[in-house]
Amino acid sequence: MKKAIIICCLWITGAFCSFAQSSRVDSLVQIVKLHPNDTIGSNALLGLVSEFLRVDFDKAKLYAFQAISLTDSLHHLNGLSASYLYLVALYQNSGRQDSARHYLGQLQMLAEANSSNWKLTANYNQSAGLYYKNQGDVKKALPYLLENLKFAKLNSEGTAGLYLNIGNAYFNLSDYRNAMHYHLEGLVTFEKVNSLRGQSFCLQSLGNDLFHLGQFELSKKYYQQAMKLKEQLNDKRGLITTWSGAGDVYKELMQYGLSEKYYLQAIAASREMKLPGEEMRARFQIGLLYKRMKKFDLARQNIDRSLVLAKQMGDSTGSAKARSELVGIALVEQSQKDDENTLVASLKTVTEAGDRNGEMVEYGRLSEYYALNGQYKKAFEYVKKYDQLKDEIEGVEVLLELRELEGQYQTEKKEREIELLKKDQELQALALDRERANVTIIAVVLASVVLTGFLLVNRYRVVARAKRTIEMERMRNAIARDLHDDIGSTLSSINIMSQLALKENNGHAGQYFQSIHEHSSKIMESMSDIVWSINPNNDSLEQVLVKMKEFAAEILEPKGIAFSFQGIDEVKNIELASEKRKNVFLIFKEAINNAAKYSNASEIVIQVAGQNGNIIFSISDNGNGFDPEKVKPGNGLKNMEVRAKSLLGALSRTSAVGSGTQISFEFPVT
Known part of the structure; x- marks a missing residue:
């Protein structure tokens, strides 16, 4: 029963969030219709791109092109820059690297031509940083992101997003100390601005940090929090990365069934949303799972597909890792011993890209290769390199510092909650005091109202009586004036004409009687008008x-x-x-x-x-x-x-x- 209630509540929450998103989309579409040729309409179009960016790439692109057309005609440079930024991300995530590079170039030219506009420079830095990070060239990406710190505004959603991206870059360099620092900064800032989507991203990234430090149970906690928020927000794209992360955790916890389930969910959703980059990562990880389960055919099949997708994406690091892993599978199967060049090339690629975790993996794979080929001296050298780098990345000192960072975040969070609780208690006390004062005031006011009401009713009666008297007097005066002006003068004329008619002997009496007739008709008409007007x-x-x-x-x-x-x-x-x-x-x-x-x-x-x-x-x-x-x-x-x-x-x-x-x-x- 309790489980059914929980499921029902989750369904209602999800339905509510879907409704909220649909309502926001409808509102933005209506704004575009009402403002087809001004900056209000262009900002609404950019809002629609943001709404569909994680749900429907085709619609997001459609609105992005509409935004470019409108912002360009309005010479709205900030809006045009934002449109280019969105298209770089859209094309890169859908595997169309040439188009992504084209719009990154457009963004760069726009920023350089308007160097006094810091927002254009910030947009270019952000887009370039994310582009090169997704290309696997994190060393090239990081300076762009760090430069944007000088444009950051305290406690803003944009700054929180920048912290998140910098943390992700350090994560890809296996610098987990800095990665976790920036991810926690991002999480705290997103909490301050009440951005649930931003919080879900940071929780996901913290799960990644802790996973690579071997803190699997703690990592699982953050992944579960991220998954809950993304389901609440109906963030389909975000759920793909969370499912992949959950698959990694359950793989290390040796719960292979759950791990496979989450990987397959990520692959299916990636294919549905046409996200080759996400499918590449999920395919690679499930390949590692099948390798561990000794299902080598499935492992090779998925890593082969990962290699194809990495080439399509232009991801040199992803390609190198996939080739190296295929050699690793062959080593485990002991089916071939001649892939030294592939492993050395893969080591060189990940080292140049700054991927220290990948470098550590390649040291381990080379040591395994040389051991299988009887070259024990070389194998021992690579084992030492592996251990040395592992100690640098996952050493006790690093773990303690990261534990301290995570504990500090939790402590500050509890302190904020306690502070809020104290404020709530103070507000409740103030509300109680106000309520008591209000009761006294209401009693006094009620007595005053009764007295005032009595006086007002009495005054109203007096005023109404006076008004009726005045109105009656006015009506009497008006009737008297009308009778005097319209009827009195006419009756006088009739009286004069009747006397003339009686004295007239020359045959003109008929004319006087005709005038009398006309005047009497006029009197009747006037009387009718007067009677009609006062009815x-x-x-x-x-x-x-x-x-x-x-x-x-x-x-x-x-x-x-x-x-x-x-x-x-x-x-x-x-x-x-x-x-x-x-x-x-x-x-x-x-x-x-x-x-x-x-x-x-x-x-x-x-x-x-x-x-x-x-x-x-x-x-x-x-x-x-x-x-x-x-x-x-x-x-x-x-x-x-x-x-x-x-x-x-x-x-x-x-x-x-x-x-x-x-x-x-x-x-x-x-």
């Missing part, structure tokens, strides 16, 4: 638009003028106070009346729109139009402007002879 059922702009349509139909249809409303659905749910509704309608009414009387138009378009909290009305006709400079505005237009100002808005008029007229007014909703 709360008409508060929405939709009701205003309905009344506008009715009025437009009443005025324009008898004259044969077509009309249409546009944009109603956009604003129909907006509510307006009665005063605003009345002014909006009266402005519209005046505009329609003017168009009907003077424009000779055949069509009128009324547009309504909402924009930035404002409402915009536009009444356009296709009539005669007029020259605004020659026609002075009458009372109707002045009234419209006054009403627009009372709405806290503005009114504009546009017209030209033969081009129709447009009246627009805009006002805020609130």
Whole structure:
């Protein structure tokens, strides 16, 4: 049951990390789409290269070429340099050495042409160091990496990566003291910046250091930690090297079944990801395993394949080791005794490359060769060289120093954990004090809130009552003003005209009665408008638009003028106070009346729109139009402007002879 729970937890963790990576890739792709022509997009492309570098080489190359095209067009030199750096690594790891050298040359020319830009120099040094290290020429690689220390920034991920690469270079020179020093520096820095991927690389490298010093159990611990992190990160390429390392450890612990399992996993994954360099190393190591198990056919078959891949990669050290090992297999089988030249050439190659561990192996193989051929003096000389170099590399002094380094790291790590624990305890104590203080404050605040709430509610009632009184007073004044202005003056006119009609004896009484009829109709219309404006059922702009349509139909249809409303659905749910509704309608009414009387138009378009909290009305006709400079505005237009100002808005008029007229007014909703 417990095992099932652990497996389930690991599966969930892996699924979560895969989701996180997928989510990051999706985010970067979206950024590229939104920024196809700027540095934000180019940086996102480089991020995609980094994401696929350890998962899918083909996709990584595709994004790298896109990044080169964009950074070159933008003259973004740092981005272009990073693109070249990625392509060197991609082509070298996939066995295409000519292409890798080409882009390394491009990187060098870019750095030399812009010598004042330290980032370009740092990128070239990093790329050259890793290129020559992977070529097996570690002596040539190390100076490039060490030079980059002067560009290093404290506690940064880039500096941690530099420590890791320098440590790996010293490891290939069999200088395990310096290798472990830089690997531990890298691990501590990666922990400080919380980079799990970087930590997994350093744990792997520390496992390698300890393995070559014969500390197999301690080495296994670091490999297992590295494997756990890489599985969590879904780092397929990283797992290949960890599986190979685990195979080495279990081989030395004589657990050959587990060793073979991990080697075969590494070979299968290398072939799947098209990584000839990783396959070469795994093939060579499993060949050594089969040799130890006395399965010589399988040993020769895998080391032969390792030799082919080393030649393909241009790895002279790998080729020399494979040839030497084939001779070693033949020596064990005692099937041939004439390969002295091959062994001497292999010794020369690994010595020139600075591979001291490989040099030690070749001394042992030559001593074995000469012993089998009866040349005991030479055999004894190479045994002494083997023992002397082994003592230098794996001596007690070195082991003690490396044990001290590893112990110091563990001690510092525990001290950091204790310090964090103390800080957590202090924070918890502070949180408890704050919680007690908060309880007191909350009690006081709660009492204050209750009292304040009571006062506010009481004040709100008073203010609301006052507001209602003021609003009622305003409405009464507005109704009185409208009755006086619109209806009172009209009733006075009717009274005068009726008296004239009664006294008139010359046959013109009919004209007075007609005027009375017109004025009374106007009164009825005004009364209707007043009643409509104060009716709360008409508060929405939709009701205003309905009344506008009715009025437009009443005025324009008898004259044969077509009309249409546009944009109603956009604003129909907006509510307006009665005063605003009345002014909006009266402005519209005046505009329609003017168009009907003077424009000779055949069509009128009324547009309504909402924009930035404002409402915009536009009444356009296709009539005669007029020259605004020659026609002075009458009372109707002045009234419209006054009403627009009372709405806290503005009114504009546009017209030209033969081009129709447009009246627009805009006002805020609130």
